[in-house]
Amino acid sequence: xxxxxxxxxxSVAIFFLASSFFTTQHALLLSLVVFLVVxxxxxxxxxxVVSLLPIILFPSFDILGTNETVANYSKSIIFLFLGxxxxxxxxxxxxxxxxxxxxxxxxxxKTARGxxxxxxxxxxxxxxxxxxxxxxxxxxxxxxxxxSDNNLKMRFVLAIAYGSSIGGIVTPIGTPPNLxxxxxxxxxxxxxxxxxxxxxxxxxxxxxxxxxxxxILSIGIKNFELEKGFDDVMLLNSEQKRLLYILLGLVILxxxxxxxxxxxxxxxxxxxxxxxxxxxxxxxxxxxFLEWEDTKKIPYEIIFxxxxxFSIANAVSSTGLxxxxxxxLLVLTHLPIFVMILLIAAMVTFTTEITSNTALISIALPxxxxxxxxxxxxxxxxxxxxxxCASYAFMLPIATPPNAIAMSSKVVKVKDMAKYGFLFxxxxxxxxxxxxxxxxxxxx
Numbered sequence: 001x002x003x004x005x006x007x008x009x010x011s012v013a014i015f016f017l018a019s020s021f022f023t024t025q026h027a028l029l030l031s032l033v034v035f036l037v038v039x040x041x042x043x044x045x046x047x048x049v050v051s052l053l054p055i056i057l058f059p060s061f062d063i064l065g066t067n068e069t070v071a072n073y074s075k076s077i078i079f080l081f082l083g084x085x086x087x088x089x090x091x092x093x094x095x096x097x098x099x100x101x102x103x104x105x106x107x108x109x110k111t112a113r114g115x116x117x118x119x120x121x122x123x124x125x126x127x128x129x130x131x132x133x134x135x136x137x138x139x140x141x142x143x144x145x146x147x148s149d150n151n152l153k154m155r156f157v158l159a160i161a162y163g164s165s166i167g168g169i170v171t172p173i174g175t176p177p178n179l180x181x182x183x184x185x186x187x188x189x190x191x192x193x194x195x196x197x198x199x200x201x202x203x204x205x206x207x208x209x210x211x212x213x214x215x216i217l218s219i220g221i222k223n224f225e226l227e228k229g230f231d232d233v234m235l236l237n238s239e240q241k242r243l244l245y246i247l248l249g250l251v252i253l254x255x256x257x258x259x260x261x262x263x264x265x266x267x268x269x270x271x272x273x274x275x276x277x278x279x280x281x282x283x284x285x286x287x288x289f290l291e292w293e294d295t296k297k298i299p300y301e302i303i304f305x306x307x308x309x310f311s312i313a314n315a316v317s318s319t320g321l322x323x324x325x326x327x328x329l330l331v332l333t334h335l336p337i338f339v340m341i342l343l344i345a346a347m348v349t350f351t352t353e354i355t356s357n358t359a360l361i362s363i364a365l366p367x368x369x370x371x372x373x374x375x376x377x378x379x380x381x382x383x384x385x386x387x388x389c390a391s392y393a394f395m396l397p398i399a400t401p402p403n404a405i406a407m408s409s410k411v412v413k414v415k416d417m418a419k420y421g422f423l424f425x426x427x428x429x430x431x432x433x434x435x436x437x438x439x440x441x442x443x444x
Contacts, residue, residue, distance in 0.1 A: 003044030011035035026321045028061050033312055037359050041398055048301030051308040054315075063315050072314055073307030077183040080272040081306065083279030084173040085298045087247070088130040090282045090289040092297075096240045097126060097138055112152060113218035119143055119159040120214040124167025124206060128199075129247075132168035132175045132391070133302075133401040136161055140409050153411040155217050158420060161406035162217075162394055166209045168402075169391050170202045171195065173275070175400075176302065177361040180309045181387040184365045187314070190380060193444070195254045195271050201444065202388070205435050209392075213424055243289060250278050309362035317366040326370035333375035340375065341385055341436050344368060345429045348386045352393040353425075357400050361390040381444050385436050392428035395421030 015031035022030065035057075039050040055073075058064040091097050100122075108118035119139065127135035143156035168175035172182055172195060185192050193201070236244070253274060257267040282288040316322045332340060352360045364386055372382040393399035395418050397407040403421075406412045 003042045004039075007035055007038040007042065007044055010038050022321070022324065025063070025319055026324060029063050029315055029319055029321055032057050032061065032063065033316075033359075033363060036308065036312070037356065040356050040359060046301065048304045051301060051304035054308050054311040058311065058315060063319060064311065068314070068318075069311050072310035073304065075183050075186070075306075075310055076272050077179050077186060078303055078306050080182075080275045081173055081176075081179050082298070082303065083272075083275035083277070084131070086279030086282050086290065086295075087250075087275075088134050089294055089297050090243060091130065091247075092134075092138070093289055093294065094237075094239045094243050096243050097130070099236060099240060100126065112221045113214075115146065116155060116159045116218045117210075117214040119156055120163035120166070120210055120217075123160040123163035124170070124210055127164040127167035127402075128170035128174050131173065132164040133299075133405070135167070136164045136402040136405040139164075140405060144409060144411060150411060152221060153409075154413075154416055155221065157406045157409050157412050158417065159214055159217055161400075161402040161412075162213050162424065163210065164402035165391050165394065165400050166206050166213070169388050170199055170206050172198050175391050176306060176309070176358040177387050177390040179306060180313070180358060180361050181365065181383060183306070183310050184313055184369075184383065185380070187310075188369065193380070193384070195257075201384070201440055204439065205388070205431060208431050208435075209424075209428065212427060216423070217420065239289060242287075246278070246281065250274070305358055309358050312359065312362040313366050316363055317369075322366035322370045325367050326374055329367075329371055330374055332371070337377065337441075338433065338437055340377065341382070342429070342433045344382055344386055345389045345432050345436075348389040349393050349425050349429055352390050353396045353399045353421075356398065357390040357393065361387055364390070378441065378444065381436065381440055384440060384444055385432060388432055389429070392425070392432065393421075394424040394428070 011031040011034050014034045015027050018027035018030045032054075036050060036053060039045055039053075040047060054064075055066065055069050058069045059066045105115070105118040105122055108114040108121075123135050123139050126139070130138075139160045140157055143160050144153055146156060147153060165175070169178065172178045172193075178198075182192050253269075254271065257269050257271065257274065282290045283292070332343060335343070348360070348364055351364075365383055368382050368386050369379060371377075372379045391400060394403070397404045397414065397417065403417065407414070407417065
């Protein structure tokens with residue numbers, strides 16, 4: 001109850017403060033968003049419950065109508081993620097992820113530095129296929145098992161958390177902000193970034209970060225010996241082989257379906273349907289791997305979180321709050337484009353540290369959209385930069401789910417995460433800005 005009262009008190013304070021600068025409706029919206037963000041942060045209520053509150057709060061305070069709010073919880077992009085969850089559950093059920101992890105880990109030397117690199121790369125690879133949250137949950141227990149040295153455990157766990165965030169941006173299904181962006185583009189009738197092209201845009205950034213961050217994490221540590229049992233040979237069983245072939249088929253279909261303008265127009269199949277179709281394929285008798293009971297493992301609270309994020313973005317846009325905030329930022333539109341990109345990257349990255357990246361990007365996208373229009377910038381480019389930066393916040397536990405999971409392992413202290421995270425934030429902002437200007441600007 002104390003946490004609920006704190007959330008309410010902060011939101012009331014924000015309302016009276018915002019009333020000095022905004023209209024009553026906008027001040028109310030800001031206070032409601034802060035109320036939701038604080039509840040997500042302090043976990044006074046389950047995340048799924050908080051995520052459903054906009055359906056009650058927005059109509060009650062005349063922000064959005066009930067039907068208009070509820071519609072945000074059934075956007076087609078959500079079903080792409082639902083299909084991804086089904087595939088992820090099948091991967092976990094067959095334990096294919098363990099085989100993939102061991103194979104990837106075996107590529108690197110069995111030194112402390114080699115293991116840090118292998119954990120970061122493995123988590124990045126898996127989080128591009130599953131979700132960064134799922135990947136962190138699966139691999140962190142493995143990392144803790146590798147050594148009895150607490151200092152090494154801390155670095156191993158951070159390697160997985162940061163690797164999960166780095167890899168989460170590589171595909172649209174890797175992390176929630178990516179889906180929020182695709183839903184926002186769909187709402188504003190902007191052409192979505194195809195699955196394979198998305199990978200092409202983000203892979204260079206991920207490779208650079210996966211080279212530098214593990215190297216820094218491994219500075220000043222000594223060699224160690226792996227705990228007994230980790231090197232045990234693991235062979236694929238028939239189920240794992242079948243699922244591996246299905247996943248390869250999915251990748252091939254996504255490749256063939258992707259447009260490469262102006263050379264190839266693709267198959268024209270909706271990617272949401274492809275992902276959901278392959279997810280449903282997991283239930284096919286004698287071919288799939290799941291029973292209906294397995295759907296209990298689907299994190300529906302994350303799906304509701306998407307709906308809440310879309311609702312917030314819709315409210316910020318439709319009430320005119322985004323335009324009002326953007327108008328106050330018009331002074332920035334006279335700056336050179338590299339300064340604009342750098343400021344957007346820095347603001348989103350460091351703001352994400354104190355709130356959920358999903359909630360932050362839901363609020364930020366409408367504002368950046370309006371600012372981009374005013375500055376005559378490439379809208380898709382600036383929205384893409386903001387979305388990637390929402391996942392590249394490494395300092396505090398609340399910033400991203402992998403950070404929070406790393407902290408829950410009890411081998412990482414806030415000061416350790418903040419020390420490394422601040423440096424990695426600066427590196428992320430720098431590399432995102434450079435890649436946006438020399439690569440994304442010309443192809444997105």
